[in-house]
Amino acid sequence: MTLRTLALAAALALGGPVWAQTPATAPAPAPAHAGSFADNPIVYFVITDRFLDGNPANDHSYGRTREAKPADDVGTFHGGDLAGLTRKLKDGWFKDLGVNAIWITAPYEQAHGWVVGGNKEFKHYAYHGYFALDYTRLDQNMGTEDELRAFVAAAHAQGIRVLFDVVMNHPGYGDLRSLSEYVNQSKTDKKAGVLWAGWEQATLRDYHSYIDYNDPAWLLWWGPDWIRSGLRGYTEGGRDDLTMQLAYLPDFKTESPKPVDLPPLLQHKPDTHAKALPNATVRDYLVSWLTQWVRDYGIDGFRADTVKHVEPASWAALKAAGVQALADWKAAHPKEAIDNAPFWMTGEYWGQGIERNAIYDAGFDNMINFDFQDRAREAVGTSLDTAKVDRLYSDYAKVLAAPARHNVLSYLSSHDTALFDRSRLVDAGSVLLLAPGGVQIFYGDETARPPGYAPSGDKQQATRSDMNWDAVDSTVLSHWRTLGRFRARHVALARGVHAKLADAPYTFSRITADDRVVVALGAAAARKIVVGNVFPEGSTVRDAYTGATARVTGGAVALTPQTNGVVLLEAAP
Incomplete structure (x- = not known):
């Protein structure tokens, strides 16, 4: 039998009229109705340091x-x-994943050394980008300015936006190496500045004895006009969301109207691009430093960290400056x-759900x-509960x-x-990539990246393992690619009216x-898929999963689904 004869025989076996279903070599996808990026964001979030080493020299x-x-x-x-x-x-x-934006961890210069992580279990460096030292310089572990330009150019050439993770709530801790370079101005064997001689020999057990x-001398660090830290000469951290010290990190005084000079550590840092700004506040400096990356490199947007711990006026100022900087670039x-398209911002406001609230008015297009x-x-559970899936989608x-x-x-x-449960990433991928709103793919969810070691004092480290390039789960990857490309073509998945x-x-x-789509989950082999009046009677639809096409008759189509039971119907070209 030919493939066409087999398809006709399968249709006849259903007991209804014959719909012509063509094999996977059928026509290409229909013209896309992708919508704007703001309406249909498909954002890939990557911890750059854990993804791929492209230049071992750094x-x-x-x-x-x-x-x-x-x-x-x-x-x-x-x-x-x-x-x-x-x-x-x-x-x-x-x-291949349908991604239209890449969110990277903050690439600007981080604390040079390490601090004590967990319950004195590991040396904690700023590989994640949350311990800023100099907002005006690229961290050398991330690469060179030319490599950043090449990355942005390569992304833009594929229609993919670049988003920076940015932090306005806090800089990094005072680590021994950075303090020795920019605060301690003496190299004698006596106590000098905030350090003791021999700090290079510090261990996890005696780290703090060197400070x-x-x-x-701590006043030669960020300085009391810039941060709350609780150290001698500094303001104590507050008890409210806006003035507290998260995880004992120094808290920027972004709400202060007081003009400030450059922080002392940057005055002592010969390679900084930071310059004194006339009558500038802490907020003014941070906004200027962060949006200079937009103006210089064409960064398309920010993911703002710890939104609830910075006053809305600072976020609004960052958004306005970002809009102008991107327009200039x-x-x-x-x-x-x-x-x-204008500069775009999403934010991490812990506990935020899908409802619109006042934080959006502070410059946010989107929230996590x-x-x-x-x-x-x-x-998803141990087996897909489609009733719960439908309630989620409807809500x-x-x-x-x-x-x-x-x-969102x-x-x-x-x-x-x-x-997410590594054994359930096929069904989970379906639930995510077919959901209303925007979606974020965390690096390695598409490959079933295994968790890393989890120190008892810091379970988050397990989520940040190295990308599993040598052990990619091909079944998971193929599924996520198919769904991602389908989503990228159809704004209806993100913004459409949902009906079961x-x-x-x-x-x-x-x-x-x-735009319109019909999706089925859990479809058995060779059966009818109801489409109602979504597609006109007699029209041809395409299953984006298999590439097969079928004609609508009696408000349904006959198809042989992929073995995982997912059917993705769109109008055929």
């Missing part, structure tokens, strides 16, 4: 080293860099810009959705369908929470003014 910048034992090495820099991201861009890794936290680089992970875990679409004025990023795994069409197999539609 692995030990500032004297950073690795540890021999995996348990000791959990908090060191592992070598991933901008060159590695660029290599995978050129390989098509992100495009005198009551020494007034696009005017100067019209051939390198993806489009004329903390509701999704738990609901997805309940819906989300009611709030996020067009013409909603806000959007839903995620399965996060560096701040947990990795059938319980078995679970089938739903999403419809916007100019």
